[in-house]
Amino acid sequence: MKLLIVGGGGREHALAWKLRQSSQVEAIFCAPGNAGTAELGENIPLLPNDSRGLVRFAKENQIGLTVVGPDDPLAAGLVDEFQKKSLRIFGPAKAAARLEGSKVFAKQLMRCAGVPTPMAGVFDDSRKACRFAGKLHYPVVIKADGLAAGKGVVIAPDAASAVEAISDMIDRRRFGEAGARVLIEEFLEGWECSLHVLVAGEKYQLLGTACDHKRLQDGNRGPNTGGMGAYSPALACDADLEKQFHEKIMRPLLHGLREEEIHFSGLLFPGLMISNGIARVLEFNCRFGDPETQVILPRLKGDLLPLLEATIDGRMDELKIELDERLAVTVVMASAGYPGQIEVGKKISGLDACAQMKNVHIFHAGTRRENGDVFSSGGRVLAVTALGNTIATARDLAYEAVGKIDFEGCHYRRDIALAAVAANVEATDAASRPQR
Ligand code: AMP
Ligand code: GLY
Numbered sequence: 001m002k003l004l005i006v007g008g009g010g011r012e013h014a015l016a017w018k019l020r021q022s023s024q025v026e027a028i029f030c031a032p033g034n035a036g037t038a039e040l041g042e043n044i045p046l047l048p049n050d051s052r053g054l055v056r057f058a059k060e061n062q063i064g065l066t067v068v069g070p071d072d073p074l075a076a077g078l079v080d081e082f083q084k085k086s087l088r089i090f091g092p093a094k095a096a097a098r099l100e101g102s103k104v105f106a107k108q109l110m111r112c113a114g115v116p117t118p119m120a121g122v123f124d125d126s127r128k129a130c131r132f133a134g135k136l137h138y139p140v141v142i143k144a145d146g147l148a149a150g151k152g153v154v155i156a157p158d159a160a161s162a163v164e165a166i167s168d169m170i171d172r173r174r175f176g177e178a179g180a181r182v183l184i185e186e187f188l189e190g191w192e193c194s195l196h197v198l199v200a201g202e203k204y205q206l207l208g209t210a211c212d213h214k215r216l217q218d219g220n221r222g223p224n225t226g227g228m229g230a231y232s233p234a235l236a237c238d239a240d241l242e243k244q245f246h247e248k249i250m251r252p253l254l255h256g257l258r259e260e261e262i263h264f265s266g267l268l269f270p271g272l273m274i275s276n277g278i279a280r281v282l283e284f285n286c287r288f289g290d291p292e293t294q295v296i297l298p299r300l301k302g303d304l305l306p307l308l309e310a311t312i313d314g315r316m317d318e319l320k321i322e323l324d325e326r327l328a329v330t331v332v333m334a335s336a337g338y339p340g341q342i343e344v345g346k347k348i349s350g351l352d353a354c355a356q357m358k359n360v361h362i363f364h365a366g367t368r369r370e371n372g373d374v375f376s377s378g379g380r381v382l383a384v385t386a387l388g389n390t391i392a393t394a395r396d397l398a399y400e401a402v403g404k405i406d407f408e409g410c411h412y413r414r415d416i417a418l419a420a421v422a423a424n425v426e427a428t429d430a431a432s433r434p435q436r
Contacts, residue, residue, distance in 0.1 A: 001305075002027045004058055006048045006078070007069025008034045010332070010365035010383035011290035015067055015304075016040045017361070018297045022305040029061070035374045036364025048073045051081045058087050065090065067308065071147055071287055075101035079266075090308045092286045096257070096264040100286040103183055104145045113256030115249055116280040118273070120185035126170040133162040133184045141185040144169050146178025150214075150226040151339060155187065190275035192282075193234040194292050195245065198307060199268045202254045203316035206245070207267070207307070208296035208323055209234040211420065212289065216339060218415040225339045226380060229416030231329045231391060232295035235423055244279045265312060294363045294383040295328040329394040329417045330385040331402050335366065336409025338379035343409050346376045350405035354384070360401045361385040376407055392421045 001024050005012050013036040016028050020040045028041030031054060037043060046053045048070050058066055066082060068074055068091040077094035091097075098105045110117040118141075123129035133140045133156070142165045144152030152175050156162035162184075169179030192214075196207040210232040216222035249270060257264055269285040269292070297304065301322040310318050335342040344366065351374060354362050363385060366378015384401045388394030395417045402412060 001025055001064035002029070002062060004028075004054070004061075004063045004066040005030045005033070005037070005069065006054060006066060006073060008032045008037070008043075008048075009069065009290050009378075010363040010380065011288050011293040012069040013037050013363045013365070014293045014297045014361075014383075015069065015288065017363070018300065018304045019067070022303045024303075024305055029057070029063070031057070034364045034377070035367040035369040036362070038369060048078075049076060051076065051078045054078065055081055055085055055087065058082065059085065064088060065305075065308065067091070069287065069290075071097070071100050071285065074286055075147060088312065090266055090312055092264050092266040096262050096266075097286045099264070099268070099284040101147055102145055103143050103283060104181055106284050107183060109256050109260065110253070110281060112259075113252040115253050115256070116278065118186045118188050118280055118282065120183045122181060122183055124170065124181045126166050129166045129170065129182055129184055130163050133166065134159060136184070136186055138162070139187045141183075141187050142166055142169065143183040143185060144175045144179035145181040145183065146175070148175040148178050151175075151224060152178060153224050155224075188273045188275050188280065188282075190273045191235065193241070193272045193274055193279070194230075194289055195270050195272065196288065196292065196296055197250065197268045197270070198311045198316070198319065199254070199264050199266065200311050200314040200316050201263055201265070202258060203314065204250055204254065204268070205316055205319045205321055206242075207321055208232055208299065210289065210292040210295050211235065211417075212271075212292060213413060213416055216413075218413050223339055225334075227289070227291045227332065228334070228413045229329070229331045229383075230289075230291045230295045231327060231394070231417040231420055232292070232299055233323075233327065235391075235420045240277065241274065241279055249279065249281060265314075267311075290365075290380075291330050291332055291363075291383045294330040294361075294385050298328050298361055298385055298387060299324040299326065324387065326387045326389055327391050327394045328385055328387050329391065329398045330363070330383045331398050331412050331416050332365075332380050333382045333384065333402060333405060333407075333410050333412045334380050335376050335378070336411065338411075342379045344376050344378065346407040346409060348374045348376060348381070348405065348407040353404045354401045357397075357401055359387045359397060362401070362405075381407065381410070391417055391424055395421060
């Protein structure tokens, strides 16, 4: 079978890498791909929002399955366009992708379905929004309703920054119409956990869990980014959480979708905050996470393709999902200026040295190849993943690989998975302490 992967980031490289291992896959095309996906197949110069071009390409090249990476083509209805032409595609249709495309819609659905989620108000008037924010405890969370490339969430530590963020979104339209409406939400402390769930209507199976690091700087400081690193499985995910996941989140949510006559097919990725043992949903994504995919797929045993196929066909009962016992850590290496104005076109060194390392996978994001050399071409440039028997060994190995790679202006967080290592040490110490 020939596959088409839509997108060109680290997530798409990880998807292409995993799917290339399937015995049923004869060729992989990536639109537009990057220097990493070019090693596994053919990059084609089509952008993810070019639905006409993608449909035409899939028809003309007898593509057996298209897998969509990013959120915007899903929200714009790419899946619907493929289905109209009877082309097979993995991902939710436009109506279901609203769960990610509108945070207000997701919040309303969660409220009706009784899914635990932080308290929030919805506003399109900046003065009313500021007044509401003033009644909450700081920090408060300000969220643009629509898609904003992962940057539409601001955690405002005080009134002045809340007013600034609200005016920026509503009055100055920093994110265009995506910020015309905002949510003002209570801030929750706790452990974050990203779930990756294969969903077909009311049936689902958990693919894996991960923990992302959204903020730019060490110690969770600085602006939110698309994600600066991740580890899998998420430490916070124990048996009790799994019970909450089924009973409090997935079942009521999928029931709520059915009440709205919305059929979800594809990967649902709820972002949770676990505070004092209670899981609440911060947001829904309707696609694989980036960089979560770069830690979940290296742990997935066996073939990914049949899992995607069974999800499309609603054959969830047949799914056998087995994960490697080992843990995975990925560290994102970014261009100077990211997540703001970035500098690109920098030559990357050290990739060959890393390719020799066992249990290390280098996933390309914003990269392109020219005359045999690899250059940076985007904000997030590489995701460097390592597997280990403990979170500490996986982390050490990932940073050992990162240490071999360089490009001008490159920066990365030094504390990816560090809190998990510390929590693990604490848990192990507590377990080995004599009981009194
Ligand atoms: P979202 O896109 O809604 O997941 O938000 C991006 C990031 O902002 C999350 O991964 C959290 O780190 C943070 N965040 C969002 N909502 C909240 C909240 N209510 N309380 C604390 N942190 C939040
Ligand atoms: N890493 C978070 C996301 O993919 O939205």
